[in-house]
Amino acid sequence: MSTQVTSAAAEFARRQQSPLQRVQHQLHGRPWLSPLFLLFVAFVAFFIGSPTFLTASSMGILLQQTAVVAALAVGQTIVILTAGIDLSVGAVMVLSMMVMATLAKDDGMPGILALAIGVLLATAAGALNGFLVTRINLPPFIVTLGTLSIFTAIALLYSGGESIQADHLPGLLNFLGDGFGIGQFRLTWGIVLVILIYAVMGFVLSQTAWGRYVYAVGDDPESARLSGVPSKRILLAVYTVAGLIYGLAAWILIGRSGAATPNAFPDANLASITAVVIGGTSLFGGRGRLVGTLIGALIVQTLQFGLSQMGVDQQWRVLATGILVIVAVAVDQWIRKVKS
Amino acid sequence: MTTTSLEVAHGGVPAGKEEIYAKQPVLSARKLVITFGRVVGLDGVDLDLYPGEVLAVIGDNGAGKSTLIKCLTGAYVADSGDITLNGQPVHFKKPQDAREAGIETVYQQLAVIPALDIASNLYLAREERRKGPLGSVLRMLDKKGMERRAGQSVQDLGIQTIQNMSQAVETLSGGQRQAVAVARAAAFGSKVVVLDEPTAALGVKESGMVLDMVKQLRDKGLSVILISHNMPHVWEVADRIHIQRLGGRAGVVTPQTHDMGEGVAIMTGAKRLEGPS
Numbered sequence: 114m115s116t117q118v119t120s121a122a123a124e125f126a127r128r129q130q131s132p133l134q135r136v137q138h139q140l141h142g143r144p145w146l147s148p149l150f151l152l153f154v155a156f157v158a159f160f161i162g163s164p165t166f167l168t169a170s171s172m173g174i175l176l177q178q179t180a181v182v183a184a185l186a187v188g189q190t191i192v193i194l195t196a197g198i199d200l201s202v203g204a205v206m207v208l209s210m211m212v213m214a215t216l217a218k219d220d221g222m223p224g225i226l227a228l229a230i231g232v233l234l235a236t237a238a239g240a241l242n243g244f245l246v247t248r249i250n251l252p253p254f255i256v257t258l259g260t261l262s263i264f265t266a267i268a269l270l271y272s273g274g275e276s277i278q279a280d281h282l283p284g285l286l287n288f289l290g291d292g293f294g295i296g297q298f299r300l301t302w303g304i305v306l307v308i309l310i311y312a313v314m315g316f317v318l319s320q321t322a323w324g325r326y327v328y329a330v331g332d333d334p335e336s337a338r339l340s341g342v343p344s345k346r347i348l349l350a351v352y353t354v355a356g357l358i359y360g361l362a363a364w365i366l367i368g369r370s371g372a373a374t375p376n377a378f379p380d381a382n383l384a385s386i387t388a389v390v391i392g393g394t395s396l397f398g399g400r401g402r403l404v405g406t407l408i409g410a411l412i413v414q415t416l417q418f419g420l421s422q423m424g425v426d427q428q429w430r431v432l433a434t435g436i437l438v439i440v441a442v443a444v445d446q447w448i449r450k451v452k453s
Numbered sequence: 454m455t456t457t458s459l460e461v462a463h464g465g466v467p468a469g470k471e472e473i474y475a476k477q478p479v480l481s482a483r484k485l486v487i488t489f490g491r492v493v494g495l496d497g498v499d500l501d502l503y504p505g506e507v508l509a510v511i512g513d514n515g516a517g518k519s520t521l522i523k524c525l526t527g528a529y530v531a532d533s534g535d536i537t538l539n540g541q542p543v544h545f546k547k548p549q550d551a552r553e554a555g556i557e558t559v560y561q562q563l564a565v566i567p568a569l570d571i572a573s574n575l576y577l578a579r580e581e582r583r584k585g586p587l588g589s590v591l592r593m594l595d596k597k598g599m600e601r602r603a604g605q606s607v608q609d610l611g612i613q614t615i616q617n618m619s620q621a622v623e624t625l626s627g628g629q630r631q632a633v634a635v636a637r638a639a640a641f642g643s644k645v646v647v648l649d650e651p652t653a654a655l656g657v658k659e660s661g662m663v664l665d666m667v668k669q670l671r672d673k674g675l676s677v678i679l680i681s682h683n684m685p686h687v688w689e690v691a692d693r694i695h696i697q698r699l700g701g702r703a704g705v706v707t708p709q710t711h712d713m714g715e716g717v718a719i720m721t722g723a724k725r726l727e728g729p730s
Contacts, residue, residue: 321592322580325573332568339564341549341578399568 140448147444148392148408155412159419166422169297175411175418180303181206181369183410184362185381186388187314188239188355190406193389194318195331195351196398197253201242202359203381204264209235210363211272214373217283224283232360238264239356243349261382272375279371290368303365310358315403327351332399387413387434391441412437467692467707470506477540479504479676480556480645485524485534494520495531496700502645507667507677509687512697512720518680519649521697525678526558526647527551538644557642561649563634567623571615572596572603574622575637606640607632609673610666628659635666639675646670647678652686664690684713696720 130138140147159166185202192199213231216222222230238260245256279287292301318324326347329337338344367373378384392409394401416437420430480502487494495517502508512518523529525536527545536543538554545551548558565574576599582588583595600618607615612632615625622630631651638646648667652660660683667690670677681687687694688708696703696719703719704726711719718724 316591320594320596322582322594323592325569325577325580325594328568329566329577332566336562336564336566337577339548339560339562340566340574341552399566 137448145393145402145405145408147448148405148412148441151391151441151444152408152412152415155415155419159415159422163419163422166419169295170299171418171422173294173297173299175414176304177299177301177369178418179410179414180301180307181362181366181378182381182384182388182414183407184307184310184358184365185385186392186406186410187310187403188358188362189385189389190392190394190401190403191314191318191327191351192253192355193331193386193394193396194327194398194401195348196334196396197246197331197348197351198257198386198396199242199352199355200254200257200382201238201260201264202355202385203378204261204268205235205238205356205359206363206366206381207375207377208238208264208268208271209360210366210373210377211268211277211375213286213363214277214282214367215272217286218277218281220283224285227283228285228364231363232357235360235363236353236357239359240349240353242356243352246352247345247348269375272373274375276372276374279367282367282373286364286367287371288368289365290371301368303368306361306365310361311403311407314358318403323347323350328399330398384413387438390438393445412441467709470692473503473505476504478502478537479539480525480678481537481540482521482525483535483537485521485531485536487520487524487529487531493700494529495524495534497534498697498700498702500525500695500702502676502678504676505671505674506692507671507679507690509679509681509691509694510697511681511684511687511694511716512703516697516720517700518697520700522558522647522649522678522680525551526556528558552641555642555644556647557638557645558647559631559634559638559649559651561653563630565622565630565634568621570619570621571607571625571633572600572618574633575599575603575606575640577637579641602640603636606636610636610639610669612636612662612666614662626659628655628662631655631659631663632666635663635670639666639670639673642675645676645678647680649680650682651679652681652683660686684717688713688716696726698722 156167165171185206189199189202209231212234213227216230217224217227242253242256242260245251246253289303289306290301292299292304294300318327326337326342329340329342330344330347334344366377370377388410389401389406390396390409391412392401392405392407394405413434416433417430420433478501480500482498482500485495485498498517498521500521510518510521520529524531527548527550530546536545538556543554545554551558566577569577581595581599583593587593588595603618607618610632615629615632622633625633635648635651638648651663651667655663664686667677667679679687679691691708694706694708694716696706696716698720706716706719706726715724719726
């Protein structure tokens with residue numbers, strides 16, 4: 114009397130999976146695969162489309178262009194992991210950059226001091242966001258929408274709306290634009306700093322109690338509080354650390370663009386959010402990996418860079434980024450619906 | 454049966470367990486009062502919990518069951534009244550205080566994080582770090598160790614259906630989630646475990662599993678306070694039953710001396726318990 118008795122459900126479980134279902138299954142088990150796959154597709158497409166795309170020098174430039182967004186997206190990721198959102202990323206970075214540059218302009222202040230004040234200011238700006246979210250209990254969207262305007266205005270008022278060119282700045286502020294070459298492939302110290310930020314933050318998120326609390330607060334704040342997680346302290350710390358990272362991004366941006374400009378990088382907010390979302394982090398909080406964000410930032414920049422190498426206009430590149438976001442999130446939703 | 458003063462005050466002592474009730478209560482409350490504006494939450498409630506017993510707290514909606522429990526576990530601070538733990542007066546200002554004193558609470562909403570795995574949930578806010586500089590300097594978590602000990606805690610409660618400690622809690626059934634929450638309380642509660650409606654959302658089989666766990670906790674020597682609406686469950690596991698009515702204690706009965714009908718009658722005020730209480 115062995116295996117002749119089969120239920121309809123058992124029959125269903127043994128059904129043949131279509132190749133598409135098998136792909137879906139694999140992606141479900143390894144969520145970082147889908148952005149990686151997307152990146153791979155983009156590389157293959159541009160390799161075919163543009164002869165100069167997959168060369169050592171092009172790759173170096175691609176990484177340099179990715180550095181600032183990738184750095185900002187680290188701060189954005191930890192904020193989004195707590196089910197928040199930060200619309201003030203770009204504003205904090207620009208404010209920090211203009212303060213650094215103005216203080217140090219024509220040796221008014223030693224570079225190291227100007228840098229420290231700029232990064233500290235960005236940290237304080239992040240802490241202000243955190244304070245408003247945790248103590249005044251305002252939604253992060255509203256808080257950062259407000260501070261976006263406030264910080265942008267202060268940056269413009271403080272700098273008088275004028276750019277400061279790199280040759281008026283001390284070497285330290287330009288340092289992250291320097292680098293070293295491996296053949297045609299050129300790495301800047303800014304890229305090295307970005308890699309460091311990812312390594313440190315990745316470690317903190319995955320290996321420490323603080324990292325677990327970030328996920329816990331984002332996933333279910335009430336349960337986290339009842340379990341003894343100091344939710345408000347964690348939230349405040351997250352916004353503050355995010356501010357610190359935006360300050361470092363400001364330093365990277367000066368090196369990258371060779372100037373401090375009050376209207377630099379206008380789409381920093383959306384670019385950072387796009388990188389996080391494409392990287393598979395849930396906007397509802399509690400789910401996501403930092404490595405996904407890095408891949409997400411690379412995808413956005415690869416698309417921009419690849420299309421410009423193929424001679425596609427700026428407007429079309431923006432359009433492509435928009436489509437990419439929607440496709441990426443749609444694919445993500447499809448993967449989550451997997452039948453296990 | 455001898456009629457001691459103790460017996461009158463506590464509405465009877467379960468047969469064969471007299472020696473437990475000769476001891477000092479592990480947790481005691483006297484004349485607890487709490488008001489919310491003009492609403493009286495607790496109107497001078499007494500409660501005694503003895504070592505190694507399951508004390509059920511029953512009462513109609515609004516009778517003050519949850520309020521009483523929240524005062525005992527630090528979620529609320531009573532306006533007046535005294536709480537003693539092993540004879541020592543205690544003043545809990547927040548849940549963390551009660552937890553540090555050895556009182557663990559399993560809330561109705563379970564307080565587990567769906568996205569985190571079982572081991573992470575068991576050790577949430579009590580994480581253990583690695584030994585040496587990796588732990589002290591880099592603050593690295595001892596993931597392997599916590600996973601192993603979490604598995605041990607779950608096994609100690611006789612939970613067979615959960616095997617993989619690195620499984621996310623969101624993949625578990627309601628009963629399994631309840632089991633995780635109870636296992637956490639059991640692993641860290643050194644004196645008292647409070648369970649707020651642990652079977653409310655569960656099916657028959659899962660409820661049975663949770664009631665078995667309650668018995669396990671008692672057999673480990675912990676004292677359990679069980680809040681429940683489900684009379685059959687209460688009468689199955691409780692040693693004594695504290696009946697809460699209109700912000701006060703209507704009385705304490707045992708499953709041996711009173712049946713469910715009588716319990717409900719006292720709870721609703723249809724019947725009064727004899728003797729001073």
